[in-house]
Amino acid sequence: MLRTRVKICGITRIEDAIAAIDAGADALGFVFYSKSPRAVSVEQAQSIIAALPPFVSKVGLFVNEDAAFIRKLLGLCSLDILQFHGDESPEFCHSFTMPYMKALRMREGMDLHVAAEEYSTARALLLDSYKPGVPGGTGESFDWHRIPNDLDIPIVLAGGLRVDNVAAAISSCHPYALDVSGGVEMAPGIKCPQKVTEFITAISDADRREE
Numbered sequence: 001m002l003r004t005r006v007k008i009c010g011i012t013r014i015e016d017a018i019a020a021i022d023a024g025a026d027a028l029g030f031v032f033y034s035k036s037p038r039a040v041s042v043e044q045a046q047s048i049i050a051a052l053p054p055f056v057s058k059v060g061l062f063v064n065e066d067a068a069f070i071r072k073l074l075g076l077c078s079l080d081i082l083q084f085h086g087d088e089s090p091e092f093c094h095s096f097t098m099p100y101m102k103a104l105r106m107r108e109g110m111d112l113h114v115a116a117e118e119y120s121t122a123r124a125l126l127l128d129s130y131k132p133g134v135p136g137g138t139g140e141s142f143d144w145h146r147i148p149n150d151l152d153i154p155i156v157l158a159g160g161l162r163v164d165n166v167a168a169a170i171s172s173c174h175p176y177a178l179d180v181s182g183g184v185e186m187a188p189g190i191k192c193p194q195k196v197t198e199f200i201t202a203i204s205d206a207d208r209r210e211e
């Protein structure tokens, strides 16, 4: 059975991180973007990461951040992969010699074949909804049928995912992974363990149905 991976983004508390891992999350996202309600400080991320068991991917999310800040952070926090959620160029994303995903907001006219070529050094493209002036965490989904099925790069699907739409998301575009933030929260930055569990269970159920 092909298993759709799960990233729970916007982790701000140790207990939420552990609950997500216990529920089966593959990756946890730490938002280093000060304008987000889910932003974490370097110290906060350090203490959460220090409490995690092995074999869970730690993702650092940035929006048009200074290279110097990112480099300094990489020396302080043990991250596994970077998520660039702004207008970062392929050269910028690649310059940290770390695995990275490039988030693309699905504005009209977005050509994913061109983007996949541009960001050919990315480990995945993360596709999110486009909302003018909001870089991410919009809670809104987009038309998943816009994703071509012949892309040569893993797709991480994001934007407005919830327990009641993950099955449709998986059957429409068979992404490598789903990334959720707002859909599993009880308040911005505070995850709801029950929603996280239901979300991951719904993914496993959908994967089984896709067999």
Ligand SMILES: O=C(O)c1ccccc1N[C@@H]1O[C@H](COP(=O)(O)O)[C@@H](O)[C@H]1O
Pocket (backbone or CB within 6 Å): 009, 010, 029, 031, 033, 036, 037, 038, 061, 063, 085, 126, 128, 135, 136, 137, 138, 139, 140, 158, 159, 160, 161, 179, 180, 181, 182, 183
């Ligand atoms: O989570 C945020 O606050 C955030 C802020 C700025 C850029 C990206 C952000 N999160 C990412 O947004 C998408 C969708 O989130 P949601 O499920 O619709 O709330 C996801 O990739 C998060 O990693």
